[in-house]
Amino acid sequence: MRRIDPRLAKLGQKTQAISTLMVMAMVILLIQLWLLTIALEEFMASKGSLAIPTFGASIFCFAVNLWLLRTLSKIDKRED
Amino acid sequence: MEEKSVPKWQEDFPIEWGADNYVTRREFTRFLVLVSGATVAGNGYFVIRHATEHPEKYPSVEIAKVEDLKPGDVHLFRYPTESEPAMLIRLQSGKYVAYKQRCTHLSCPVHFAASKNRLECPCHNGAFDATTGAVLEGPPPRPLPMINLRIAEGKIFAEGIKDS
Secondary structure: OOOOOHHHHHHHHHHHHHHHHHHHHHHHHHHHHHHHHHHHHHHHOOOOOOHHHHHHHHHHHHHHHHHHHHHHHHHHHOOO | OOOOOOOHHHHHOOOOHHHHHOOOHHHHHHHHHHHHHHHHHHHHHHHHHHHHOOOOOOOEEEEEEHHHOOOOOEEEEEOOOOOOEEEEEEOOOOOEEEEEOEOOOOOOEOEEEOOOOEEEEOOOOEEEEOOOOOEEEOOOOOOOOEEEEEEEOOEEEEEEEOOO
């Protein structure tokens, strides 16, 4: 039976974790762009009922993205 | 073993293109987060604009006389400023309605199709309901802004824009 080098396995796990975090950051950014277009549409229609909810949701997304960046930096710096 | 000869310029400037343009995962994610922050700022801008916006006060302007328009007729005027085209329509039912004439898609002037009782935009085939201003088809994202009307002493007055 072929044995996998534990260091290589760990490296693979690390790469996978980092890629997952990056994709999550991208998805969250897309959600934020969608929220921005909603706010813009409301503004163009001279309405403002969704301005604050979209702003709040966007701040939440930004906070999650900051946390993802912090986690990614931690994983990236970790010596295996 | 044969030693690879390195040109003189490369000895003096040993940075490779690939290494110079290399973007780490962390840098890329940092860029994503930066854009994420920019979108928060964008949303914040709309909140500030909404909070600081005062309700517009529209003038009361006489635009036509009741007897000027027969059912199916259109009268063009400008409201609330001279640079904003608008149209007064007398529907087949006899009711008067007025709208801003700019399509909500890309601001092309719309025209009244009396036979279909709708307002049509020739640029991208958008259509609005002539009675309500609602979008019937095409790319316009919002209804046509309706102008409030008041009829008094045989005269028709424009008095503000209806909230959609």
